Amino acid sequence: MGWMGVILGCFCGFWMVKWALKSVNCWYCERELGEKRHQLPPGDFGWPFIGNMWSFLRAFKSPNPESFISYFVNRFGHTGMYKVHMFGNPGIIVTTAETCRRVLTDDDSFKPGWPSATVNLIGKNSFVGIFDEEHRRLRKLTSAPVNGQDALSVYLKYIEDNVVLALEKWAEMGQIEFLTEIRKLTFKIIMYIFLSSESEAVMETLEREYTALNYGVRAMAINIPGFSYHKALKARKNLVAVLQGIVTERRERRRKQHLPSERKDMMDALMDAEDEYGRRLNDEEIIDVLVMYLNAGHESSGHITMWATLFLQNHPHVFEKAKAEQDEIVKNRTPGQQGLTLREVRQMEYLSKVIDETLRIITFSLVVFREARKDVRISGYTIPKGWKVLVWFRGVHLDPDTYVEPKKFDPSRWDGFTPKAGNFLPFGAGSRLCPGNDLAKIEIAIFLHYFILNYKLERQNPASPLLYLPHSRPKDNCLGTIIRVAATRNV
Structure with a gap:
């Protein structure tokens, strides 16, 4: 009985300490809310200092990242809103289509709220750090060169040529890291759009630094050697140094020429x-915009491609249907036509559904x-000022009430289906x-067109475990x- 009493006492003591610590965090987060604290959605602020970050990272470093939100749902019900303490601040997670749509579209009530650690990495002058009139002006300036029929037609040939060359090169290289090579390809494309061209050495240096930067965006903001955030800050410093050199060189060249270059890229704009x-814009502002766009412009399209x-190869019936569509596009070309046209890309209706289904399941952001x-x-709840x-996009895209068997890859679910707003x-x-959403989808479609018609991928480790941070990928x-599976190139 003596030992049983000690064990029981230790057990009770542990839960009392846990309750006390979590109560301290709750008091700290709600101490200035007054009666409004009773209007908050249900939730859990986690532990002092680290909040819910430990459980978030633990879930996303496990085979089941959905366990993070499942904890709140199982404990508090399907409320769609939960109070948390993450990335150093108290906050509210919204997980339903309607709440997500409201928050994203109501600019009078909400502004960007990225954690300071993220702003430090991406840049306070980038879209993550600016809002209202400043954001509208910079967005208008930077959207035009990557959107619209004219802009996309200009870049299509460059994308196509580089996709064809990359696939031919990879087929001769033997074993490769497919994701790494695709990211290099998409980075080359976004570099061309923003900087016209740059040396292979500079591109490889920048892309390598971006890899380290991205590992820190979702990490805990611990600026101590050995931690991801510390490495990301160093990568940011290196990126800024390289980009500053490019900006300085461009300003000097423009000063000497006295006239704008014949082809204006985003840097000139x-x-x-x-x-x-x-x-x-001063150099710091231009560099922050470049850091943001060069990162976003290659990471998402590379991973989704x-x-x-992989989804196409793992679902032969989907692959065959997609291939039939691409064969038909090639067959219907006028004599003498070389390469894709934007009109043909727009005709890839089934491939567009493949891409949308991939975007839904993977939920890159x-x-x-x-x-x-x-x-x-x-x-019915209050989000305090x-x-x-x-x-939380994952909750929306994997909602079984909207998407039957939400984790199943099924492009046919988009047949005659237009999802409601949010x-x-x-x-x-x-x-x-x-x-850059149109540009990204066109990049992916062009790559898949040539891959489906001419190539296949034999994976070394088909059962490779998945990692979910900073983005979903095989380990x-x-x-x-x-x-190469085609005797001749389809162009």
Whole structure:
């Protein structure tokens, strides 16, 4: 009985200490809310200092990342909103289509609320750090070169040529990390759009630094050697140094020429831009925009291209249907036509469904951050002014009420189906909808066109475990061999 008493006492003591610590965190987060604390959604602020970050990281480093949200659902019910303490701040996670849509589109009530650690990595002058008029002006300036029929037609030939050359090169290289090579390809494309061209050595240096940067975006903000965030800050510093050199060289070249270059890229557009008062962007502002766009412009399209390729190969009936569509496009070309046209890309209706289904299942950006400008009432709960709002896309895209068997890859689910507003958010929504969404989908479609017609991938480790941070991918980066299966190129 003596030992049993000691064990029972230790057990009770542990739970009392746990309750006390969590009560301290709850008091700290709600101490200034007054009666409004009773209007918060249900939830759990986790432990002092680290909040819910430990459980978040533990879930996303396990084979079941959905266990993070499942904890809240199982404990508090399907409320669609849960209070948490993540990335250093108290906040509210919103997980339903309607709440996500409201937060993303109501600019009067919400502004960007990215954690300070993320702003430090991406840049305070980038889209993660600016809002209102400043954001609208910069978005308008940077969206035009990557959107619209004219812009996309200009880049299509460059994308196509580089896809064809890359696939031919990979087929001769033997074993490769498929994801790594695709990311290099998509990075080359976005570098061309923003900087016209750059040396292979510079591109490889930048892309390598971006890999380290991305590992820190979802990590705990611990600036101590050995931690991901510390490595990411060093990568940011290196990126800024390289980009500063490019900006300085471009300014000097323009000064000597006295005239704008014949072909203007995004760098020239940023340097020429000025507001109604004649103010132009300084080097720091231009570099922050470049850091953001060069990162977003290759990470998402690279990962989604890899996943779409894997899904196609793992579902032969889907592959055959997609191949039949691409064969038909080639067959119907006028005599003498070389290569794809934008009209043909627009005709790839089934392949577009393959891409949308990939975007839904993978949910490249699992969460975005907003901050309440004022007290906001949603679904019977109050989001206090100044609190962060985490828009949880994974909950929307894997909602079984909208998508039957949500984890099943099934492009046919899109036949005659148009999701309601807020039910499909691969590129966000509202005034901050990803400006490069059309360009990304065209990149992916062009790659898949040539891959489906001419190549296959033999993976070295088909059962490679998956990693979910910073983005979903096989642990071996899809190690395998690209094999040419067509006797002649389809162009």
